[in-house]
Amino acid sequence: MRGVALFGFRDLSIAGMALAATALAGCADTRGGPIPYNVSSFGAPDKMTINPIEEGYRIAPMDTLSIRVFGMPDLSGEYQVDLRGNLSMPLIGDVEAMNYTPAQLHDILTKKYGEKYLENPDISVGIKEATGHAVTVDGAVIRPGSYPVLGPMTLMQAVALAQGTSELANIHRVAVFRTIDGKRQAAAFDLLSIRRGQMEDPPIYSGDIVIVDGSGIKAAQKKFFQSVPFLSIFRPF
DSSP states (O other): OOOOOOOOOOOOOHHHHHHHHHHTSSOOSSOOSSSOSSOTTOOOOOOOOOOOTTTTOOOOTTOEEEEEETTOTTTOEEEEOOTTSEEEETTTEEEEOTTOOHHHHHHHHHHHHHHHTOSSOOEEEEEEEOOTTEEEEEESBSSOEEEEOOSOEEHHHHHHHTTSBOTTEEEEEEEEEEEETTEEEEEEEOHHHHHTTSSOOOEEOTTOEEEEEETTSOHHHHHHHHHSOTGGGGSOO
C-alpha cells in the first residue's frame, strides 16, 4: 500500500482525565464517552497527496516502521507509530514521527541516540506498512489491521473487513478519527443502531482510523483516550 495521509495531534484536569478514562474503558452496553454522536459536520477528509514511498513519503499514525541500529539488536525491530504520531523507542522514549520522512526520522534518531547512548550510531529507517491508502480498524474486533480502500466504503463494511466485532466489544461506541481541514477530528457511532437501520451507515475513507470500544481494546489505545484533553475531543485537535 502506498500513499500518504497527513495527521496532526497537538492540561488534562483530574476530572477530565477521569472522565476520559471512563470513555472507552470497558464493555458496558451504553454509548457514553466524550466523543460526540450524530455529528452533522463530520464530512469527507482532506484530499490526500499520493506519493511513492521512496519519494518523500511522510509517516502517519499506525504506520509500521522497520528500524535497524547497527550492532545493537536490542534497539532494532519493527515499531508502530501510535495514534498521536509517536514512536516509543528503547532508551530515548517517545519520539515524534508523524509528518516526517524516513530520512528525517533517521536524522532525529541518530541525534537522540548519539547525544547520550551511542557514538556515531548507524541507523536505518524503513516503511514496513503504510496506512495512507487504507483504513485501519482496531480495538475490540476479531482481526485488527489495515485494509485497502478500493472503492466506496461504509463503517459497517470497514468493521466487516476486520471480521466483525469480538465478544468483548461495546458496539454502542465506535470511534472514527479523520483529518478535515488540516485538523484531527473524531466522531462516535452506535453500530447496533446502524445495524437496525435506525442510524445512517456513515462513509469511511482512506486514512480513517476506526476503533471499536470494549474490554479487548489495547492498553496503548486506552492510554491515548485517557490522555486526550477532554474538551478537544468535541472539536478539531
